[in-house]
Amino acid sequence: MTAANGLSDLSSEMEVDAFRRLFPLRYHEQHLLKSVRPDARKLGSARDTTVALGLANSTDQLLLYYLFSGVVQTYICIFAAGAVASADGSALAKIGSTTMLAAIKMEVMTPTVESPDEGSLAIEFHMPPICSPLVRPGRPADVASVISKQLSDTILSSGMIDLKELCLVGGKAAWMAYLDIYCLDADGALFDAALLSAVAAFSHLNIPVVSLNDDGRIVLVSEDTVQLKLEKEPVNTEKRKLKLNSPPFSLTCILHKNYILADPIAEEESIMETVVTVVLDSSYQLVSLYKPGGPILGHTSIIQDCVALARQRVKELQNVLNEAISDMEID
Amino acid sequence: MEVDRKDGRTANQLRPLTCSRNVLNRAHGSVSWSQGETKVLAAVYGPNAGTKKNENPEKACFEVIWKPKTGHVGKAEKEYEMILKRTVQSICVLNVHPNTTTSIIIQVVNDDGALLPCALNALCVALVDAGIPLKHLAVAICCCLADSGDILLDPSKLEEQIMKAYVYLIFPNSTLSVLPEESLKVIGEPMEHGLIASSTHGVMSVDDYIGCLERGRAATAKLSDFLRRRLQSQFQIDPSKLG
Numbered sequence: 001m002t003a004a005n006g007l008s009d010l011s012s013e014m015e016v017d018a019f020r021r022l023f024p025l026r027y028h029e030q031h032l033l034k035s036v037r038p039d040a041r042k043l044g045s046a047r048d049t050t051v052a053l054g055l056a057n058s059t060d061q062l063l064l065y066y067l068f069s070g071v072v073q074t075y076i077c078i079f080a081a082g083a084v085a086s087a088d089g090s091a092l093a094k095i096g097s098t099t100m101l102a103a104i105k106m107e108v109m110t111p112t113v114e115s116p117d118e119g120s121l122a123i124e125f126h127m128p129p130i131c132s133p134l135v136r137p138g139r140p141a142d143v144a145s146v147i148s149k150q151l152s153d154t155i156l157s158s159g160m161i162d163l164k165e166l167c168l169v170g171g172k173a174a175w176m177a178y179l180d181i182y183c184l185d186a187d188g189a190l191f192d193a194a195l196l197s198a199v200a201a202f203s204h205l206n207i208p209v210v211s212l213n214d215d216g217r218i219v220l221v222s223e224d225t226v227q228l229k230l231e232k233e234p235v236n237t238e239k240r241k242l243k244l245n246s247p248p249f250s251l252t253c254i255l256h257k258n259y260i261l262a263d264p265i266a267e268e269e270s271i272m273e274t275v276v277t278v279v280l281d282s283s284y285q286l287v288s289l290y291k292p293g294g295p296i297l298g299h300t301s302i303i304q305d306c307v308a309l310a311r312q313r314v315k316e317l318q319n320v321l322n323e324a325i326s327d328m329e330i331d
Numbered sequence: 332m333e334v335d336r337k338d339g340r341t342a343n344q345l346r347p348l349t350c351s352r353n354v355l356n357r358a359h360g361s362v363s364w365s366q367g368e369t370k371v372l373a374a375v376y377g378p379n380a381g382t383k384k385n386e387n388p389e390k391a392c393f394e395v396i397w398k399p400k401t402g403h404v405g406k407a408e409k410e411y412e413m414i415l416k417r418t419v420q421s422i423c424v425l426n427v428h429p430n431t432t433t434s435i436i437i438q439v440v441n442d443d444g445a446l447l448p449c450a451l452n453a454l455c456v457a458l459v460d461a462g463i464p465l466k467h468l469a470v471a472i473c474c475c476l477a478d479s480g481d482i483l484l485d486p487s488k489l490e491e492q493i494m495k496a497y498v499y500l501i502f503p504n505s506t507l508s509v510l511p512e513e514s515l516k517v518i519g520e521p522m523e524h525g526l527i528a529s530s531t532h533g534v535m536s537v538d539d540y541i542g543c544l545e546r547g548r549a550a551t552a553k554l555s556d557f558l559r560r561r562l563q564s565q566f567q568i569d570p571s572k573l574g
Contacts, residue, residue: 134385142409142412142413145405145406145409145410146406146409146410146413148406149406149407149409149410150410152406153532157496157532157533157534158534159534273417273420281534284537285534285535285536285537286531286534286535286536286537286539286540287531287534288531288532289498289529289531289540290529290530290531291526291527291528291529291530292413292414292417292418292528292530293414293415293416293417293418293419293420293421293501293527293528294417294421294527294528295420295421297503297522297525297526297527298525298526298527298529299524299525299526300524300541300544303526303540303541303544304537304541307537
């Protein structure tokens with residue numbers, strides 16, 4: 001066909017970058033034929049993942065400089081020091097270029113009548129315009145609401161947090177944990193990075209010490225008064241850590257013809273439309289298998305391959321998280 | 332294993348299905364679909380000229396608007412809209428009407444469990460009623476997993492809340508073709524065994540999920556038959572009425 005000949009003439013003369021922009025699908029397919037991806041990864045391998053705990057506190061700004069470079073770092077420092085200077089738990093997770101900052105703030109509130117001995121979690125995912133040229137200020141991206149809901153469902157149904165641990169005084173006071181996750185750079189696999197940052201933030205969380213004052217209200221016991229003798233006994237002794245039972249980890253894969261690509265970048269996600277997200281907990285139980293439509297059908301063999309890739313990823317992510325926790329404890 | 336279900340159904344039995352087409356006279360396609368007590372109204376308007384901002388103008392664009400029975404439109408509604416939109420994009424022939432937008436509105440009339448599957452089934456019939464070109468239909472089913480490991484199909488709201496986990500599954504419609512079966516297979520399996528979409532709630536083992544997939548597939552054959560019969564019967568018009 002003359003059209004195809006025309007294309008191939010054009011492609012032989014063109015520079016690689018131009019070819020990548022004009023014919024993205026053909027560019028990626030040529031890589032897939034050799035079982036590799038444009039960034040030299042194998043089809044089933046994920047990008048480099050790092051987690052840093054406790055970033056949204058004023059003392060850890062040096063870490064911020066270490067992790068970022070260029071213009072982005074000025075934005076991050078202003079953002080972290082101003083908005084999240086006193087978060088009770090925070091974490092920064094990076095998968096390749098995708099960056100998520102999670103912060104948890106705790107507030108005392110009265111529990112509901114149906115569950116008087118349980119606290120609650122409010123999970124919110126934000127995509128500020130800094131993360132991607134496709135997100136403009138004003139109308140929030142649709143993707144943000146969907147990921148926010150997926151995160152709430154996954155964290156609550158996986159049973160990672162036992163809400164009874166968040167109770168202070170049965171029927172009268174319980175903790176409400178506000179988890180906010182900000183996407184700082186959207187380069188594919190947003191849900192994976194967001195879930196990882198959420199789990200890391202919960203691992204870092206220090207529940208503040210509170211005590212009951214004369215009016216019967218719960219007050220925060222600040223750092224200074226802990227040194228002096230307290231008039232009232234604190235309701236929860238020492239800053240406590242939450243116990244996480246089998247935290248969930250996820251892997252997003254893209255299906256294209258017969259290939260399964262793990263951990264896609266934004267460019268791959270935009271040209272190959274079928275996405276499958278598998279969330280497994282530490283005992284390899286399936287917390288969620290999310291496939292929101294797409295032209296490629298998921299036959300059982302493909303689903304099982306995705307689950308096998310997710311299993312490997314769970315091991316990698318557990319190691320990354322444990323290293324980050326032990327780094328933080330050394331500090 | 333015998334399972335006691337409140338309404339006396341067996342584990343594999345679906346709730347009674349009813350479907351009425353062309354219920355709204357302004358919409359290009361509309362249907363009122365119910366599965367037991369769950370009732371959904373779907374309307375299709377389109378194709379209308381122009382595509383939305385970040386969409387590809389060489390293909391037809393779809394927008395899905397989900398209206399809950401009560402309350403504001405929140406994140407759950409946005410999630411349903413996204414799943415339905417992506418499913419619709421995979422079943423419609425997108426290059427017949429390029430640079431057009433087709434709006435699909437789903438109005439929940441009553442929610443008694445398996446809401447997303449009900450909405451998807453309604454949506455497919457509404458698309459056929461509007462005459463939008465489709466490659467094949469999609470059928471959706473909800474499977475839930477009891478603590479004992481039994482898999483129940485098409486749960487009611489009460490059952491969804493007490494079960495350990497439930498899964499919404501969307502499969503392509505079974506094909507009725509003059510071509511020999513072998514040529515229609517993809518990876519050695521018939522096309523209707525593929526999964527278009529899946530959304531799970533609750534923790535289950537991977538084997539349980541594969542079990543749900545198989546049960547779901549078997550049940551979609553019944554749904555496909557029902558759809559085929561309902562959609563064909565509209566066209567048996569009385570020949571004496573023709574001019």
